Amino acid sequence: MDVAAGPLRGEPLREAIEAGRDLAAVAGRVRSHRAALRADADRAASSLRARSAIVRALGAGTWRVLPLSRGDDVLLGHLGAWASAPEVDPAGESLLHRLDTELPARGDLAERLLGLRRLVLFGRRREEAERAATWLLEQRRGWGGGMRSWLDRLDARTREPVLPLPVTSALHAGVGLTDALDLEGSHREVLPARAVAGLAELVPPLAGVISSAAQARDRAEAAGEAAKDSQVAALLAQMPVDRLREATAERLRVGALEEAGVRTVQQVVEHADLAAVPGVGPVTAQRMLGAAHTLRALAHESTTLRLDPDDRTPQATELLVRLHTWEVLRQAARADDVVGHALSLQPLAERLGPDATHLAVVGDAPVVELLGIVEPVLEHARELRAAVDGVAAADPWEDFTDRPALYFALLSELGLVEETGTYGDVPDDVVEATRAQDLDDSLLRVSLRGYQSFAARFALVQRKVVIGDEMGLGKTIEALAVLAHRAAEGGRWFLVVAPAAVVSNWVREIAGKTDLTPRRLHGAAREEELARWRREGGVAVTSYGTLGALAEGLEGFELDGLVVDEAHYVKNPRALRSRRVGALVRRTQQVLLLTGTPLENSLGDFTTLIGYLQPELLEGMGDSPLEFRRRVAPVYLRRNTEDVLVELPELVEVEEWLELSAADEQAYLEAVGSGNFMAMRRAAFESGMASAKLAHLLEFVAEAEANGRRVLVFSYFRDVLARVAESLPGLVFGPLTGSVPPAERQQVVDDFSAAPGGAVLVAQIQAVGVGLNIQAASVVVICEPQLKPTTEWQAIARARRMGQLHSVQVHRLLTEDSVDERLVELLGAKSRAFDAFARVSETAKSAPEAHDLSEADLAREVIAAERARLFPEGTDAPG
Incomplete structure (x- = not known):
């Protein structure tokens, strides 16, 4: 074909080239705009996704939570702009690509056929230009109508500004946040950040309280050893140096030490270089130092750690602080469910910045359930922070004098206070079984001394026992430890029978030292409390006198545990109250008879108590005290004050x-x-x-x-x-x-x-x-x-x-x-x-x-x- 005479030259081709370039410019703007929108949206999604946290609460639900701050309205705007951009299917994307890239290239080739350049165009290059021109002229017929309108609509959006979106609209479908972050869940809500105020600050210490408590225990133990070392040092500082002779079979010339001003054993221990003392050679110095360390070891072994308000050494003060801190952290760690929820909230706490104003929450459970987890965690965390701050602010000695029993219990648990009479007269096989018995103290709010823990485990192993510990050793808390253990196993109904004078004290002890619910079955409201106890469980406390009035309500009712306080009140087997208590003992598997005075006037008083538990123990028994104690040992535990409270004052x-x-x-x-x-x-x-x-x-x-x-x-x-x-x-x-x-x-x-x-x-x-x-x-x-x-x-x-x-x-x-x-x-x-x-x-x-x-x-x-x-x-x- 003669190009000069054909349609591939002149005005039609020129118009096609210009029209193609116009379309390419529009397509390029649209493609560039959509690419920018998508890139901004991807960056916004990436930034927000990095700040989102998954909260998996055991037994409650799973939520993804995104903290939002004031600057996030721009990020949401980018997401919203991309989400609201007209959808372009793959064919449309391909068309835009061709319009943006192919049209300019073919137009450049076809343009060679215009003007004088056509005269020097030959061979392959002329063929390429003719093919491009032919394609442009053919395509132009389809550039009008629907495609042009579609392209103009896309082009119009390129002139719309990207506006910030309020964070409160983050979960609106038009914003596209849930799609961008793959948020799944039918429950969605944007909350003000004040709903979890304090979470970032308070939750991490609570979430880490278990490991913190373990570290605090180690520090308390180290402080205890340091306090004991200081007591030993004080003792050696008053021990004259001539005591070195008593620690070795060899004759030591200590006169040279005394002349050099080394007059006590502690000075020998601390001396930098004994061999440099005139008159003391290397060999003698080594023997003297060995003797001094022997005395120090003996003193350490025989010294009982004491905390004396009249001798407030720095080491003792530090020990009190460490003990108090350990107790605070340990008690906080005992709330397993709350600490568990704190751990699940920790990822959110770590991502909650100080500028957060709102939370976008999506989950498989109602958002109100998430808040129901947050609230008790925050409350517990605030209590923990206040308690830790209180340790730092308080006078440790004042707290010690207010609660000395607590501190000595902690020392006992650390092995820093020795208890020599823990096992009483219990047979060896029962001792071993008792030591192997676990004690669940999760429902206790106080620490047990070693001997107290043994008593509770002894009762659990032997089921029906007399605890005859001497006054002041804590029989009440030993009994409560048993009830708390049984409650942790699933027990619900417990009964304490006590003299009327101490009913109030039992109610106070249960409420203050355990997580069990006391029920006062004594006084005007006893019938209502009895009904509530039968319905809901708890620890019912009644008096010997009231027990008869409750007989009908207790008839046929299975108890998970029975405690009879001051059990010598039922020493007369013929008394009505004794018969009532005996009937309860017989139909209850877990029974503790508590008395500090099992023997008052006659041996018969004591045998009555044993008879309630295991009358077969007394069959054929003679009148020998040794035989009596051997017979009752499996069910009778008594420790005297001097045997276990070695720290007790004179x-x-x-x-x-x-x-x-x-x-x-x-x-x-x-x-x-x-x-x-x-x-x-x-x-x-x-x-x-x-x-x-x-x-x-x-x-x-x-x-x-x-x-x-x-x-x-x-x-x-x-x-x-x-x-x-x-x-x-x-x-x-x-x-x-x-x-x-x-x-x-x-x-x-x-x-x-x-x-x-x-x-x-x-x-x-x-x-x-x-x-x-x-x-x-x-x-x-x-x-x-x-x-x-x-x-x-x-x-x-x-x-x-x-x-x-x-x-x-x-x-x-x-x-x-x-x-x-x-x-x-x-x-x-x-x-x-x-x-x-x-x-x-x-x-x-x-x-x-x-x-x-x-x-x-x-x-x-x-x-x-x-x-x-x-x-x-x-x-x-x-x-």
């Missing part, structure tokens, strides 16, 4: 023997003459200020007040207490008698404990023998001998118990040539009988007949002896 007991004043003697003669035993016992106080006992008592109180000590004054008799209270100067609380309601008794004790040093609590000895803790006092005065040794032991133990920081002085006021002498004589036998049958820390030597003496027998014997002494045959008694 107990100083003094018998203050006084002469009766003239007035006292006259009152006493009249009482003996009338045969009135009780009048004989309190005659020494009848004369008021003329009484020798009262005068001596006033001296004690004055001295105690001068030393800042609180005083307990005990008597059996109310009129004696009234006379004492009237005569004492200063701050006096009481008299606390049996007629004071239990709740008021506790309030009196609380007020006394909070009073400044020098205060006096006057109390009837039998009214405080059960349940009340009065370790604020460190001076105890007993106005007259009691008819049961256990009554005095109980009263003293109310002051000298775990948590007491000061030595306890016990002063017994006794008068010569009176009933006091006879009682002290006769009661000694009862005390020895208790040691033989009930204590496990001493060898039994007493004969069984030494303990069987009733109070009535005692009174008759004393009266007869005193009448015989004061009124020989033929002499008339006064009155």
